[in-house]
Amino acid sequence: MPRTSQPGRSVSSRLLDVLFAFRPGHSRLTLADLTRETGLPHATVRRLALELVGAGALKRAPDGAFNVGIRLWQLGTLAPPSVPLRTAALPFMDDLHTALRQHVQLAVLEGTEAVLVERLPAGNAVDDMSRLGGRLPLHCSGVGKVLLAHAGPELMEQVVAQGLTAYTEHTVTDPARLLEQLDECRETGVAVVLQETTPGADSVATRVLDDEGKVVAALSVVVSAGSVDLRTLRPAVVASGLAVSRRLGWHPSAGVEEAQSDRSR
Amino acid sequence: MPRTSQPGRSVSSRLLDVLFAFRPGHSRLTLADLTRETGLPHATVRRLALELVGAGALKRAPDGAFNVGIRLWQLGTLAPPSVPLRTAALPFMDDLHTALRQHVQLAVLEGTEAVLVERLPAGNAVDDMSRLGGRLPLHCSGVGKVLLAHAGPELMEQVVAQGLTAYTEHTVTDPARLLEQLDECRETGVAVVLQETTPGADSVATRVLDDEGKVVAALSVVVSAGSVDLRTLRPAVVASGLAVSRRLGWHPSAGVEEAQSDRSR
DNA sequence: TAGGCGACGTCCATTGAATGAACGTAGCAC
DNA sequence: GTGCTACGTTCATTCAATGGACGTCGCCTA
Numbered sequence: 001m002p003r004t005s006q007p008g009r010s011v012s013s014r015l016l017d018v019l020f021a022f023r024p025g026h027s028r029l030t031l032a033d034l035t036r037e038t039g040l041p042h043a044t045v046r047r048l049a050l051e052l053v054g055a056g057a058l059k060r061a062p063d064g065a066f067n068v069g070i071r072l073w074q075l076g077t078l079a080p081p082s083v084p085l086r087t088a089a090l091p092f093m094d095d096l097h098t099a100l101r102q103h104v105q106l107a108v109l110e111g112t113e114a115v116l117v118e119r120l121p122a123g124n125a126v127d128d129m130s131r132l133g134g135r136l137p138l139h140c141s142g143v144g145k146v147l148l149a150h151a152g153p154e155l156m157e158q159v160v161a162q163g164l165t166a167y168t169e170h171t172v173t174d175p176a177r178l179l180e181q182l183d184e185c186r187e188t189g190v191a192v193v194l195q196e197t198t199p200g201a202d203s204v205a206t207r208v209l210d211d212e213g214k215v216v217a218a219l220s221v222v223v224s225a226g227s228v229d230l231r232t233l234r235p236a237v238v239a240s241g242l243a244v245s246r247r248l249g250w251h252p253s254a255g256v257e258e259a260q261s262d263r264s265r
Numbered sequence: 266m267p268r269t270s271q272p273g274r275s276v277s278s279r280l281l282d283v284l285f286a287f288r289p290g291h292s293r294l295t296l297a298d299l300t301r302e303t304g305l306p307h308a309t310v311r312r313l314a315l316e317l318v319g320a321g322a323l324k325r326a327p328d329g330a331f332n333v334g335i336r337l338w339q340l341g342t343l344a345p346p347s348v349p350l351r352t353a354a355l356p357f358m359d360d361l362h363t364a365l366r367q368h369v370q371l372a373v374l375e376g377t378e379a380v381l382v383e384r385l386p387a388g389n390a391v392d393d394m395s396r397l398g399g400r401l402p403l404h405c406s407g408v409g410k411v412l413l414a415h416a417g418p419e420l421m422e423q424v425v426a427q428g429l430t431a432y433t434e435h436t437v438t439d440p441a442r443l444l445e446q447l448d449e450c451r452e453t454g455v456a457v458v459l460q461e462t463t464p465g466a467d468s469v470a471t472r473v474l475d476d477e478g479k480v481v482a483a484l485s486v487v488v489s490a491g492s493v494d495l496r497t498l499r500p501a502v503v504a505s506g507l508a509v510s511r512r513l514g515w516h517p518s519a520g521v522e523e524a525q526s527d528r529s530r
Numbered sequence: 531t532a533g534g535c536g537a538c539g540t541c542c543a544t545t546g547a548a549t550g551a552a553c554g555t556a557g558c559a560c
Numbered sequence: 561g562t563g564c565t566a567c568g569t570t571c572a573t574t575c576a577a578t579g580g581a582c583g584t585c586g587c588c589t590a
Contacts, residue, residue: 013316014548015280019340022343028345030566031568040550048277059344068340076339077397078292079292079335080332117338295538296537305579307537307538532589537586537587538583542580544578544579545577545578546578548574548577549572549576551571554569555568560564
């Protein structure tokens, strides 16, 4: 007797379960992997996965394993703020990168994390575990603090509720202390983070504003701790952030919008 | 009496129709747009689109329009050869970019077109209509000719069958002439294209090989016609292509694999 | 003010597409 | 041989997807 186990779930949600089983570090999945990951019967998973392959959303390797297809990648390039933001930011990020020879990162807010939407790595600089499409904590990364500072109190509550994980011995885990930092960041538009995400990595981050003065992204430079005087980085980062903002239509007269209550999931 | 019009189609295919209705230039779609685009009843489209929004695959703007969501973008970053290829190529592309101050592009083969998976634009250089995630014709772009030259005869037949569209007055539309160029490209590993895609834009492209000597991508520099002696570009492009290939595990002893019959998609 | 139009939202009787347990096969290990 | 895991295929059952119909809202023209 079929149709026995999981009623009440839509086909679409099951299909999306299969899709989103692909995560960083799980980008190559066999049928068995997908079955485990989704908890669905393997016959169901197989049907769905093959349908995705047929549409070009997934690709099947000769050995039977599944991969994300190029068509999905193309779809992803259409995601805002990717389109205008990346286009606007890349030239200035590149300038920063050329001038400083350090990691330059651009991140946006997604749920209770920061997602890296662009990244220019400096081969000889410190590695800070982040990668394109990767996620960084809001409470202890440069870009994270900038985004958190401008996102309104509800998000702060959520982040605190989830627990301020200590990634290093320098991570700020005291909510009151964090609030102070965010207040300062909101005033200055800059966050300086010293070895809070990764030991040996400092970061200077600033906000990127759209034409309405809303914070749509954060731009940061990550450097090896102590290798550079962060005070010299600050003007460069701020200037680049403003340049990107202007390119997005922002103008000083637009100011900076306070605490929007975004329902962005 | 419902269930009247389109039987024989799976839910999944309909869902994917909705997803893939988002294309470059159609990245922001209203419900009515989606209805037109997919040809499905608006009640159906609405249900599917909202389910996609619920999963974070799409995002709905306050005004009701739909956009591709960041989660899909993240999924896309997992698509091979995006992961290792982009990582391996970016540093060298950046070097090329810094040295030449011209557009630097990385493309892979997808169906009968080349897809731009990475792109460093030069603000002051000629604009050549391509964008990240965009598609270029195989028969008249630098990266396209490189990919086509190494893809085996079946693809060549397909491309010819589709017609060698003349994008400019310089586009090679004679199959015999194109074959000659591809033969040469296969020998030298380089394709030089003079104003075939866009008037005023020249391109020098080379292949990128993986550890098995298979051509997995093409790397090119696009310059304003006549602004640079292309013979000086050639060594730089070739060297960068080889550098990326080495980073992917290729070694001169692996050679270059001939004409694989790829069953992609 | 009335009437037309398009976009969007909601409802619900009908039914065919999705389902998944069962079975079969192939490869590997011991 | 026996046991295990991965993968493929089948098919009776049934419930979730369907889409025509109707309602609402805003906008335009007369």
